[in-house]
Amino acid sequence: MNAQQPPVLAIEGLRVEYPLANGTVFTAVENASLVIRPGEIHALVGESGAGKTTIGNTVMGLLEKPGRIAAGTIHIDGRKFDPAKGSAEGVVLGRDVGAVFQDPMTSLNPLFTIESQLTEAMRFHLKLDNAQARARALELLQAVGIPEPQRRLKAYPHQLSGGQRQRVVIAAALSCGPKLVVADEPTTALDVSVQAQILKLLRDLADQRGIGILLVTHNMGVVAQIADRVTIMHRGQVVETGTTEEVLRRPKAVYARALIGAVPRIDARLDRFPVLGEEGKGRAEQARTELRARAERSTQTADDTPILSVENLCVDYNTSGWLPGSKGHRFRAVDGVSFSVRRGEVFGLVGESGCGKTTIANVVSGLVRPTSGQVLYRGRSIAGEGAVRRIGPLRQAIQMIFQDPYSSLNGRMRIGSILSEPILFYRLAGSKAEAESDVARLIEAVGLDAEAAQRFPHAFSGGQRQRLSIARALGARPKLIVCDEPTSSLDVSVQAQILNLLKDLRDATGLTLLLISHDLAVVRQMCDRVAVMRQGNLLEQANAETLFERPQHPYTQELLSLVPTLDRIRGETRAA
Amino acid sequence: MLKVLLSRLGQAALVMLVVSAVSFVMFRYVGDPVATMSRENASVEEKAELRRSLGLDQPLIVQYGRFLGRTLRGDLGISYRNQRPVTELIAERLPATLELVLVATILSLALGIPLGVLCALKPDGAAARLVQALSLVGISTPTFVTGIVLILVFAVSLGWLPSFGRGQVIDLGWWSTGLLTASGLKSLLLPGITLALYQLTLIMRLVRAEMIDVLSSDYIRFAKARGLPKRYIHFRLALRNALMPVITVTGLQIGSLIAFAIVTETVFQWPGMGLLFIQAVSFVDIPVMAAYLLFVGLLFVLINTVVDILYAVVDPRLRARSA
Numbered sequence: 001m002n003a004q005q006p007p008v009l010a011i012e013g014l015r016v017e018y019p020l021a022n023g024t025v026f027t028a029v030e031n032a033s034l035v036i037r038p039g040e041i042h043a044l045v046g047e048s049g050a051g052k053t054t055i056g057n058t059v060m061g062l063l064e065k066p067g068r069i070a071a072g073t074i075h076i077d078g079r080k081f082d083p084a085k086g087s088a089e090g091v092v093l094g095r096d097v098g099a100v101f102q103d104p105m106t107s108l109n110p111l112f113t114i115e116s117q118l119t120e121a122m123r124f125h126l127k128l129d130n131a132q133a134r135a136r137a138l139e140l141l142q143a144v145g146i147p148e149p150q151r152r153l154k155a156y157p158h159q160l161s162g163g164q165r166q167r168v169v170i171a172a173a174l175s176c177g178p179k180l181v182v183a184d185e186p187t188t189a190l191d192v193s194v195q196a197q198i199l200k201l202l203r204d205l206a207d208q209r210g211i212g213i214l215l216v217t218h219n220m221g222v223v224a225q226i227a228d229r230v231t232i233m234h235r236g237q238v239v240e241t242g243t244t245e246e247v248l249r250r251p252k253a254v255y256a257r258a259l260i261g262a263v264p265r266i267d268a269r270l271d272r273f274p275v276l277g278e279e280g281k282g283r284a285e286q287a288r289t290e291l292r293a294r295a296e297r298s299t300q301t302a303d304d305t306p307i308l309s310v311e312n313l314c315v316d317y318n319t320s321g322w323l324p325g326s327k328g329h330r331f332r333a334v335d336g337v338s339f340s341v342r343r344g345e346v347f348g349l350v351g352e353s354g355c356g357k358t359t360i361a362n363v364v365s366g367l368v369r370p371t372s373g374q375v376l377y378r379g380r381s382i383a384g385e386g387a388v389r390r391i392g393p394l395r396q397a398i399q400m401i402f403q404d405p406y407s408s409l410n411g412r413m414r415i416g417s418i419l420s421e422p423i424l425f426y427r428l429a430g431s432k433a434e435a436e437s438d439v440a441r442l443i444e445a446v447g448l449d450a451e452a453a454q455r456f457p458h459a460f461s462g463g464q465r466q467r468l469s470i471a472r473a474l475g476a477r478p479k480l481i482v483c484d485e486p487t488s489s490l491d492v493s494v495q496a497q498i499l500n501l502l503k504d505l506r507d508a509t510g511l512t513l514l515l516i517s518h519d520l521a522v523v524r525q526m527c528d529r530v531a532v533m534r535q536g537n538l539l540e541q542a543n544a545e546t547l548f549e550r551p552q553h554p555y556t557q558e559l560l561s562l563v564p565t566l567d568r569i570r571g572e573t574r575a576a
Numbered sequence: 577m578l579k580v581l582l583s584r585l586g587q588a589a590l591v592m593l594v595v596s597a598v599s600f601v602m603f604r605y606v607g608d609p610v611a612t613m614s615r616e617n618a619s620v621e622e623k624a625e626l627r628r629s630l631g632l633d634q635p636l637i638v639q640y641g642r643f644l645g646r647t648l649r650g651d652l653g654i655s656y657r658n659q660r661p662v663t664e665l666i667a668e669r670l671p672a673t674l675e676l677v678l679v680a681t682i683l684s685l686a687l688g689i690p691l692g693v694l695c696a697l698k699p700d701g702a703a704a705r706l707v708q709a710l711s712l713v714g715i716s717t718p719t720f721v722t723g724i725v726l727i728l729v730f731a732v733s734l735g736w737l738p739s740f741g742r743g744q745v746i747d748l749g750w751w752s753t754g755l756l757t758a759s760g761l762k763s764l765l766l767p768g769i770t771l772a773l774y775q776l777t778l779i780m781r782l783v784r785a786e787m788i789d790v791l792s793s794d795y796i797r798f799a800k801a802r803g804l805p806k807r808y809i810h811f812r813l814a815l816r817n818a819l820m821p822v823i824t825v826t827g828l829q830i831g832s833l834i835a836f837a838i839v840t841e842t843v844f845q846w847p848g849m850g851l852l853f854i855q856a857v858s859f860v861d862i863p864v865m866a867a868y869l870l871f872v873g874l875l876f877v878l879i880n881t882v883v884d885i886l887y888a889v890v891d892p893r894l895r896a897r898s899a
Binding site for chain 1: 796800803
């Protein structure tokens with residue numbers, strides 16, 4: 001659209017290297033080129049380790065040592081980037097190049113007010129005095145759509161919600177009128193509805209202020225919604241580049257096609273998740289077969305007896321008041337929720353953050369006590385009124401997979417000990433040797449090498465760790481697994497493998513899954529029945545197909561309409 | 577918030593009760609006071625009379641009750657050795673110790689924080705390596721060795737500074753200060769450095785570790801991405817975050833500095849509370865020992881309570897959580 005204007009960012013033949021301790025060199029980015037013109041949003045897509053964030057950091061001069069630019073040139077606003085200085089002549093980071101980071105919870109300093117963090121760059125770069133800077137900060141907060149900006153200026157970051165913080169971060173990035181904004185996964189940590197607002201904000205900024213935006217992301221839906229052009233990267237190489245429509249609709253490179261194919265679809269349910277490359281090498285497949293064979297075989301995979309029923313569940317969180325004995329503030333996280341999960345079923349619980357879905361998961365696994373109501377497992381109360389103590393078989397039957405694979409594995413234990421713990425604890429193996437072979441089988445079943453047992457968690461990537469925590473949950477041979485956002489930290493290809501594994505186990509052994517997720521596409525692919533929650537209330541529950549095809553509740557309809565999908569590509573809607 | 581405060585105060589009172597019980601028990605079991613107080617050839621009747629007049633014939637619980645009552649009124653007994661009220665002795669010695677601790681704390685903060693920042697910013701620089709190595713020496717050398725070496729160098733060989741005592745002091749009401757005279761200040765220097773050395777290395781290492789942590793955080797990366805000047809990022813933004821735990825540690829350390837200035841005070845014959853305690857130990861002056869125990873217990877309980885409350889005041893996030 002602005003083909004005549006000079007580009008705000010031009011990268012040519014960029015190579016970024018990290019010299020390693022053993023004398024070899026790791027090439028993070030190889031021969032990458034891209035051009036961004038004013039008002040253009042250019043998406044840089046790829047899985048973790050593809051080198052997309054490295055490019056973003058290099059442009060901002062934030063390349064971590066010992067990384068270095070080994071070849072190629074970068075021009076920002078027509079000026080050549082000097083690798084030695086980490087910036088281009090006459091281009092000031094923060095004034096001409098703005099940055100938006102992934103996690104709004106951590107990108108603002110908790111000890112300083114919003115005003116201080118918004119105005120400091122203006123005071124340094126534009127030499128504004130305090131009053132001028134404050135006036136401009138007010139304008140910016142209004143521009144990014146923060147209510148009551150006057151009051152928010154004096155607030156501390158923890159007093160704002162995640163979406164509001166990300167708006168503040170964007171306001172800070174815009175404060176000095178940049179020509180280029182580097183946005184690294186700007187909406188990954190946000191809810192769908194907030195994500196939709198932030199994406200619209202970014203698009204408006206590009207359209208109205210003519211800012212060029214380098215959007216680093218792994219979410220194809222986001223790309224489809226707001227990007228003008230796309231570059232797909234794989235292992236440091238650019239595999240495909242072009243307009244959003246060309247790349248998403250008619251990808252040429254094999255990898256690009258596979259990556260786009262692996263995005264979970266929200267519009268139709270498939271039998272299995274399409275997987276990048278060949279799935280399950282021989283050993284992994286064999287291990288899974290063994291796992292299936294060992295598990296208790298059931299004739300019916302899904303029958304009508306509920307394995308888990310939640311009845312009128314209420315959970316209050318109390319905060320203490322000023323005086324002893326005073327009531328204080330009470331927050332009702334879950335408000336009279338009832339549902340039941342059948343044996344062999346995948347039951348989905350969806351909703352935005354703060355809706356109470358994780359609280360329910362915690363009650364089911366026994367980590368939180370309900371205020372009223374009860375949870376029954378096979379007709380026996382396990383939480384709330386008349387709850388039996390969870391001992392032995394009952395604890396073994398219900399296992400949990402947590403969201404964050406970085407904090408859910410003990411960093412000081414070897415993988416082997418972590419995985420054999422439940423096996424030995426529940427006496428599922430006759431001897432230590434037997435437990436070890438069980439562990440090896442579990443590790444292979446989740447697609448890793450059995451020698452992983454000898455290593456510590458830090459030796460594995462996020463996706464690998466999550467697979468190990470799934471292996472740990474499976475090790476107890478549970479009947480019901482509570483999965484709290486099991487794949488939200490994973491790349492699409494790994495996500496597909498893991499979800500397929502869970503599906504297989506369900507089909508083969510009658511395993512029941514309570515899947516908690518905010519990713520509606522994953523829910524559609526995985527779940528038989530789905531319940532939608534908002535602010536502690538259960539709004540709607542239905543068969544997955546019914547819910548996605550004919551949502552009844554307005555909130556469900558709104559949620560579904562907000563999910564960025566590949567069907568709605570920006571270039572196309574414009575043409576239409 | 578008030579609930580938190582009240583429960584903290586309740587806990588503090590409980591701890592003090594236990595401490596007072598321990599110091600009361602000292603009177604019972606560290607020798608019989610009647611035997612120490614009466615003449616060698618006193619008759620049994622004389623001893624019994626003395627026992628009655630001291631209230632030692634009452635049941636234990638009554639004696640403890642009386643002891644508590646006296647303590648609460650500020651009457652800690654009379655020193656066996658000096659024959660003066662213990663409260664008076666402590667009040668007399670307190671300024672010397674407090675001034676020493678004040679100087680030591682200021683020294684350790686004034687040097688420890690900048691050195692810690694230096695080590696965090698340039699971890700591979702020659703200066704940082706030297707400081708790190710020296711800090712290892714500082715943290716592993718016993719206080720009495722440091723003190724004696726300092727005396728040897730600066731008092732004996734060079735003759736620049738006095739090796740013992742407080743020098744000339746000026747009385748301001750009941751407080752005697754050595755901070756206003758040249759000889760008082762000179763006398764403060766060596767014991768101050770000796771006492772500060774351990775805390776200095778502790779603070780330096782803490783600041784360094786915290787600073788390295790903070791510098792790799794997202795909000796500092798975001799500050800860099802906004803192109804803010806390095807000095808501003810390091811000293812205004814990052815340092816403030818890094819100093820949070822230093823507040824706690826310094827607070828707690830002031831307590832132990834006061835309580836354990838004993839060694840330094842002994843080496844430099846500093847007329848503070850530590851020296852008072854050491855002298856009391858060698859003369860089995862139980863009232864003084866018991867009072868010292870009570871005092872140190874009170875000090876620690878007070879400091880811990882204040883630090884707990886301060887933390888909630890300083891960190892806006894904690895304020896929200898406890899409110």
